[in-house]
Amino acid sequence: MELSPKEKDVLRKPKELLEKPKLDEDHKPRASVDAKKRKEELKKIHYFLRLTREFDDRGRKLWRQGRMEGTFFSQIGQEATTVVPTFFTERGDFIGPQHRELGAIITRGCPLELLASQLLSRKTSQDKGKCHPNFWGWTEGNFLAPCTLMAAQTGVAVGAALSFKMRNMHFIALTFSGEGGTSKGQWHEAVNFAAIHKLPVVFIIQNNWWAESVPLRLQAGNEDISKRAIGYGIEGFRMDGNDVPLLYDFFSEWIPKIRANIGPPVIVQLDTYRWYGHSEIDPADYRAKEEVEMWKQRDPLPNFESYLVKEGIMTEAEIEAVREKALEEVQKAYEFALNAPEPEPKTCLEDVYAP
Amino acid sequence: MELSPKEKDVLRKPKELLEKPKLDEDHKPRASVDAKKRKEELKKIHYFLRLTREFDDRGRKLWRQGRMEGTFFSQIGQEATTVVPTFFTERGDFIGPQHRELGAIITRGCPLELLASQLLSRKTSQDKGKCHPNFWGWTEGNFLAPCTLMAAQTGVAVGAALSFKMRNMHFIALTFSGEGGTSKGQWHEAVNFAAIHKLPVVFIIQNNWWAESVPLRLQAGNEDISKRAIGYGIEGFRMDGNDVPLLYDFFSEWIPKIRANIGPPVIVQLDTYRWYGHSEIDPADYRAKEEVEMWKQRDPLPNFESYLVKEGIMTEAEIEAVREKALEEVQKAYEFALNAPEPEPKTCLEDVYAP
Amino acid sequence: MGAPKTYIDAIVEAQAEEMRRDANVFVLGEDVGIYGGVFKATKGLMDGFGFWRCLDTPISEALIVDAAIGAALMGMRPIAEIQFGDFIGGAHDPICQQAAKIHYRTGGTWKVPIVIRVANGWAMGVGLYHGQANEAWYMHVPGLKIVAPSTPYDAKGLLKSAVRDDNPVIYLEQKAIYRVPWLKEELPEDDYTVPIGKARIAREGKHLTFISYGWVVHNCLEVAKKLEEEHGISAEVLDLRSILPYDKEAIITSVKKTSKVIITHDAPKTAGVGAEISAFIAEEAFEYLDAPITRVCSFDTPVPFYSKMEKFWLPTPEKLYTAALKLFEY
Amino acid sequence: MGAPKTYIDAIVEAQAEEMRRDANVFVLGEDVGIYGGVFKATKGLMDGFGFWRCLDTPISEALIVDAAIGAALMGMRPIAEIQFGDFIGGAHDPICQQAAKIHYRTGGTWKVPIVIRVANGWAMGVGLYHGQANEAWYMHVPGLKIVAPSTPYDAKGLLKSAVRDDNPVIYLEQKAIYRVPWLKEELPEDDYTVPIGKARIAREGKHLTFISYGWVVHNCLEVAKKLEEEHGISAEVLDLRSILPYDKEAIITSVKKTSKVIITHDAPKTAGVGAEISAFIAEEAFEYLDAPITRVCSFDTPVPFYSKMEKFWLPTPEKLYTAALKLFEY
Numbered sequence A, B: 001m002e003l004s005p006k007e008k009d010v011l012r013k014p015k016e017l018l019e020k021p022k023l024d025e026d027h028k029p030r031a032s033v034d035a036k037k038r039k040e041e042l043k044k045i046h047y048f049l050r051l052t053r054e055f056d057d058r059g060r061k062l063w064r065q066g067r068m069e070g071t072f073f074s075q076i077g078q079e080a081t082t083v084v085p086t087f088f089t090e091r092g093d094f095i096g097p098q099h100r101e102l103g104a105i106i107t108r109g110c111p112l113e114l115l116a117s118q119l120l121s122r123k124t125s126q127d128k129g130k131c132h133p134n135f136w137g138w139t140e141g142n143f144l145a146p147c148t149l150m151a152a153q154t155g156v157a158v159g160a161a162l163s164f165k166m167r168n169m170h171f172i173a174l175t176f177s178g179e180g181g182t183s184k185g186q187w188h189e190a191v192n193f194a195a196i197h198k199l200p201v202v203f204i205i206q207n208n209w210w211a212e213s214v215p216l217r218l219q220a221g222n223e224d225i226s227k228r229a230i231g232y233g234i235e236g237f238r239m240d241g242n243d244v245p246l247l248y249d250f251f252s253e254w255i256p257k258i259r260a261n262i263g264p265p266v267i268v269q270l271d272t273y274r275w276y277g278h279s280e281i282d283p284a285d286y287r288a289k290e291e292v293e294m295w296k297q298r299d300p301l302p303n304f305e306s307y308l309v310k311e312g313i314m315t316e317a318e319i320e321a322v323r324e325k326a327l328e329e330v331q332k333a334y335e336f337a338l339n340a341p342e343p344e345p346k347t348c349l350e351d352v353y354a355p
Numbered sequence C, D: 001m002g003a004p005k006t007y008i009d010a011i012v013e014a015q016a017e018e019m020r021r022d023a024n025v026f027v028l029g030e031d032v033g034i035y036g037g038v039f040k041a042t043k044g045l046m047d048g049f050g051f052w053r054c055l056d057t058p059i060s061e062a063l064i065v066d067a068a069i070g071a072a073l074m075g076m077r078p079i080a081e082i083q084f085g086d087f088i089g090g091a092h093d094p095i096c097q098q099a100a101k102i103h104y105r106t107g108g109t110w111k112v113p114i115v116i117r118v119a120n121g122w123a124m125g126v127g128l129y130h131g132q133a134n135e136a137w138y139m140h141v142p143g144l145k146i147v148a149p150s151t152p153y154d155a156k157g158l159l160k161s162a163v164r165d166d167n168p169v170i171y172l173e174q175k176a177i178y179r180v181p182w183l184k185e186e187l188p189e190d191d192y193t194v195p196i197g198k199a200r201i202a203r204e205g206k207h208l209t210f211i212s213y214g215w216v217v218h219n220c221l222e223v224a225k226k227l228e229e230e231h232g233i234s235a236e237v238l239d240l241r242s243i244l245p246y247d248k249e250a251i252i253t254s255v256k257k258t259s260k261v262i263i264t265h266d267a268p269k270t271a272g273v274g275a276e277i278s279a280f281i282a283e284e285a286f287e288y289l290d291a292p293i294t295r296v297c298s299f300d301t302p303v304p305f306y307s308k309m310e311k312f313w314l315p316t317p318e319k320l321y322t323a324a325l326k327l328f329e330y
C-alpha cells in the first residue's frame, strides 16, 4: 500500500511560491501618524529587530557548542511579526506569547541578561532554572512565560482584557499563536468570548506555514485563518508579516484605536517563515529547499534596511552602527549569563505555592 | 452597585421579533427531486413530526405525574430541525446528537418502546437504567447516545466521517449541537478537521436562541454562527428551522450530494425555538412572554399542515388520521414501558468493559 | 447570628461578602447571571454587583478558567463556576497546566488567586454526567489547593479563605446537601474564615476513625451514632475539609488514638482520594495500625442513574456500618 | 529472531504488523505522517500504508481522540498518538467522558477499540511541559485500560494486545528508554502478545519487593543488583506492566513472600499510581506486612528543567537504595 502519486504530490511538492499578500483594499491603513514620528519609530523598531536577530543567532551558536541544556527554538526570519505589534504596547498591557516570540519580549524591554540567563539555566533568570531555556517570561513587563501548550495563552490574554474592560482601563492584551495553535479548541473559546464582549485583544497569528512538520494545508480548512473573524463578528486581516513598514502602518493605527475604545478585538494573520528547524534538533527536511530559499530572500531585515536608506531615514553607516551596538549588547548579556551562578538543585522545591 | 439601566436593557428586553430568515439567494436549492416523490416524502416527514410531538408531549405529562426519575428535556417546537435532516440519512450513516434530538432518533426508526423504556428507566431500554431518561441512543441505527457534554459528539461524528472517506464509503455523518454547544473548543477542532479533509459531515446547529438561561447574544460573537464556515473554507447556511418545505428542499438536495461526493462538510444553522424550559424543572422566566408567544405562532407543525392542505398533498381528514395513529403508537409504547420490568440494581456493575 | 442557613445560603453569602469587601472579586460562569446559577449559588449577585461582576459566559469551560487566570494576573480575584463537576474536563489544561504552574514557571513572581467553584459529586437522580466526583485528578497536581466543606459554617469560611488565598483553589460544593434542612445552622455575623489545610474532628471517638470529606461526612456521623447506640462502639469522625493539602497531623493523631481507619467518599474507589490517605497512613503511621485500612467508596463504574442502582452503587451508611463492625471485630 | 531491537523499534514494528494484519488499524496524530512522529515512533508507516492510514492531524488533541472514537464506532481500530503526555489534557473529555463511558452508556451495545499512544513521563532535559506522567488521572476512570511497558518485548506485545482489545487502552510509552542501547533485545519472529492486566516478576527476591512500571523498573533492577552484591539483600522486582487493571494477585503473592514493599514511579508522590497500589496492599494484604509501605516518587512539584534539579527531584536509584536499606532494617 504505497502512497499514490497524487498523495505524494499533495504532501511532498514544495509549497508554491507564495504571492506576496496584500492588505485588503478596504482595510488599507490610513496614515494617522505624522511623518516625523513615523521615522523615529521605524528607527527604534529597526533596533529591536536587529537585537532580536543577533540574540537569536548567538543563542543558536551556543546550543551548537553544547553550552545549553535542552533544545533551542530559533525564530530567525520571524522578527517583524513579533517586534512590530509589541512596539505599540504600553506599560499596563498584557502579552501572552506562544513559544516563538523572542522579538516580543525583547521589544517589551526585558533585560537581555535575564533572557540569556534563562537560556543557560542560571540562577539569575526569572525562573531560576525551573523552565525550558527559551520559554521566556518577564512578569515585570506583564509578559507571561509560555505555557508550552499551543494557544494556551490566548484565553489568559482574553481574561486580562476582560479585566481591563470591567475596570474601564485603557490597556490591551496582545497574544500570539502560530498558525498551528489556532487549531486548538482553546483558541476558539477565547476569540469567541472576546468577540462577544468586544474586548481589547489583538490576536496575532504568526503563520510560518509549518507546525513542526505539518503544513498549513493540513492544519486549517482555510489558509486565510483571519477569515474566521467573520464568523465571530469581528475584523480580521491578513498581511505580509515580513513587510515592516506595512506592519508599522497597520499596528500604529489599530493598537491605539483598540486601546482608546477598549476593544473590539481583531485577528491579524501575519505570513512569515522560520528559517531553521522547529528547534535545533529538527532537520526540517519536510520542507523544500526552494521554499526556504525563497523566504530567505524575503528576510524582513535587509528589506527593511533598504527601505530605511531609500527613504532617507537612516544611512548605511547608521545601520551598521546599530548592528554593532546590538552585537555588543548581546555579547554582554551572554557574557553575564555564562558567568552567572547555577541554581541550587533543591530550589526546585520552591515556588510551587504562593505564601 | 445596581445594574445600570442600559445593562438591564441589554439583558432583559425581549428578543426583538426575528425577521423570518431566508436562504441566501446564491444558495437557493434547485428542485432536483421530482414533484411526486417530494409529495410522498413530505407526507412521511409529517408523520415523523407528529410522532415526535406526541411522544414528547406525553413524556412531559408523565414527568408531571411524577412517574419518571430525573428531569425531562422537551424539544417541543424544534421538531422540524431534527426530523427533516434525519429523514435523508441512510442505513450506514452515523448520527451524533447533542441532547435535544428526539425527532432525529424517531425518524431514524428507533422503536418507540425503547425510548419510552428509557424514559422510565426500565430494563427494556438500551441502557437498562444506567443513563439519564431522555439521553437516548440506538446503536442499531448508528445513533450514539448523547454524552451530555455539549458538542461532545461533534468530533466523534467527524471520526465516523473520516472512516467513511478512508474506506471510500458513501455514508455521511449527521451531527447536532445547540447554538450553545458551538462555543465549545471541541466543536471548533471537529469542524476544522472535517473541512481540511472535506469529510462528509452535516453540522446542524439547532439555534433555539437560548442555552439554558444564556441568550445567543452572550453566546456567540456573531448571531449567524453558520458564517464560521467561511473561516473554515466550507459552505454554511442559515435558515428558518421551522419552515418544513424549505428544509425539505435544502436537505433533499444537499445530503445526497454530500453522500455522493463523500464530502465536503457543511454547517447549517436552523433557527427554531424550544417552547418550554431547558428541562421541566426550569421555569424559563428569563425569556419574555411575547417572545415565547411569537414562536408558538411559528409552530412548525400547523404551518406545515396548512401547506400540505393548500398544496393538495393531504386533506384535513388525512392529517387528523395521522395524528390519531401517532397518538396510538405513542400510547402503546408508553403502555409497554409502564408495564416493563425495572432493571436489577446490581446490573449497574455490568457493561463497564467490553469482554 | 441571623436565621439558620443552608449550605447554599452560606455559599451565596460568602461570595456577596467577599465581593463587597474587595472590588476585585467577581464571578463568571454559565448561567450565573440573571439566572443566579442552575443551583442558585449566585442568586442576586448580578443584581447586587452589576453585569460584569457576575458574568454569564458561553459554554466554554476552558475559557472560563483561562479568563479567570488572566484577570487574576492583572490583579483581580475571580471566582469561576463550573456548573457540574462532570464538565470540568474542558478546563483540564487551564487548571492543571496554567493555573497550577504559573507561580512555579515564573519563579514565584506571579500569583494566580482564583477560585474554581464546582458543583460536585453525587446527588439524587444524577447519573453518568451530573454526579461525578473527580477531585482525585486534581489532588495529583502540585500547585493546586482543593477544599470540600461539609457544613454551612465551613462552606462559608472555606470559600472566604479560598477567595483570599493567593493560589488557585478548587472549591468542591457538595450538591447533595445544598439545601437539606437538617444541616441548617446559624452563622456568625462577623467575618470569619476556616483555614485551608486543617481537618475538623466532627465527632470524637476512640475505637475507630472514619475519614471523609464533603457530604459523605454525614454518613459517617449517622453510622457513628448508630454504632455507639447499638454496640457502644465509639467512632471518631475526621472531616478532612481540605483535600490538598490534607491535614497529615490530624490524621496521624486520630490513627494513634483509634488504630483502625475507614476512609469513605462518593467517588469510585480505585485511585480515588482515599487511596492517597490510606497510602499516607500506611507509610507514616503504620506502627499504630491494628487492622487493614478500609476504603468504603462507590464501585468502579460510571455513576448509574436509576435510583435503586444509585443506592447499590454508593458508599451508603449500611455499607459503612457493616465495614465498621467488621473492622471493630478485627 | 532478527537483530536486537530497541524499545521504539518494538513500537514501530507492532504498529506495522497490526496494520498489515488488519486493514482497519490506522494511526493518527500530530507529525505522525511524513515526519514519522517527533520520536519516530511511526517511522515509515505513511510510506508503507498510505496517507490515510498514518494521518497527520492539526494541533487538536480533543479531535484526535474524538476522531479515533468515531472511526472505532464505525468498525475501525484507530491508534491515536498524543505527542507528549503533557498535552493529553486537551483530550481529557474525549478520553474520560466519551471513550471510557460509551460501552456503559449504550448498555454494552457499542465498543470503543481505540489505543491512545502517549509519549509519557520523564526523560533527560524535558522540564515542566515535556516530562509529565499523568497516568494517575486515568487510573481513576472506570472504562479505561492503561499499560506501561518497560522492555522492547513487552512494548511490542502490549501494543498488539491494546490494538486487539475492544476497550480504550492508554498505552504509555516510556520516552526515557526509547532508544537506550542496553535495553535492546531480540524479539520473536512470530506474532505474540502480552496480556493486559498481568504483572511480570522482573527479578525474584525474598526480602523485599519493589513495585513499579515503565522505565523506573530499571532503577529497581539496578538497585536490587546492588543490594544483593553489597548486602546480600534479595529484592524482588515486580513490573506491573498494566496500571488499570493492575495485577492484584501478583502483588499479593509478592507481599506474602517478602512482607516489605517499596513502590516507585516518576510521577509525583501525592495521589499517584503508587497511592492506589499501597492502599490496595494496606487493605488486602495487611496481615502479611512487616513494615510501612514505602513510596519513592518524585517530589510534589512540576517537573523542573535544569539537569541537577531533575536529579534532585526524581526517584533516583540512590534514593531507592537508601529507602530499601532502611526498610530492610526495619
Ligand SMILES: Cc1ncc(C[n+]2csc(CCOP(=O)(O)OP(=O)(O)O)c2C)c(N)n1
Residues within 6 Å of the ligand: A100, A148, A149, A150, A177, A178, A179, A180, A181, A182, A206, A208, A210, A211, A212, A278, D030, D059, D061, D083, D087, D090
Ligand atoms: C497542545 C499541544 N500539542 C502539541 C504540542 C507540540 N508542539 C510544540 S510546537 C508545535 C507546532 C506549533 O506550530 P505553530 O503553532 O504553527 O507554531 P510554530 O512552531 O510554527 O511557531 C507542536 C505540535 C504542544 N506544544 N502543545
Ligand SMILES: Cc1ncc(C[n+]2csc(CCOP(=O)(O)OP(=O)(O)O)c2C)c(N)n1
Residues within 6 Å of the ligand: B100, B148, B149, B150, B177, B178, B179, B180, B181, B182, B206, B208, B210, B211, B212, B278, C030, C059, C061, C083, C087, C090
Ligand atoms: C460541557 C458542558 N457544559 C455545560 C453543560 C450544562 N448544560 C446542559 S444543556 C446546556 C445549554 C445547552 O445549550 P444549547 O447547546 O443551545 O442547547 P439547547 O439546550 O438550547 O437545546 C448547558 C450549559 C453541559 N451539559 N456540558
Ligand SMILES: [Mg+2]
Residues within 6 Å of the ligand: A178, A179, A180, A206, A207, A208, A209, A210, A211, A212
Ligand atoms: Mg507555525
Ligand SMILES: [Mg+2]
Residues within 6 Å of the ligand: B178, B179, B180, B206, B207, B208, B209, B210, B211, B212
Ligand atoms: Mg440553545
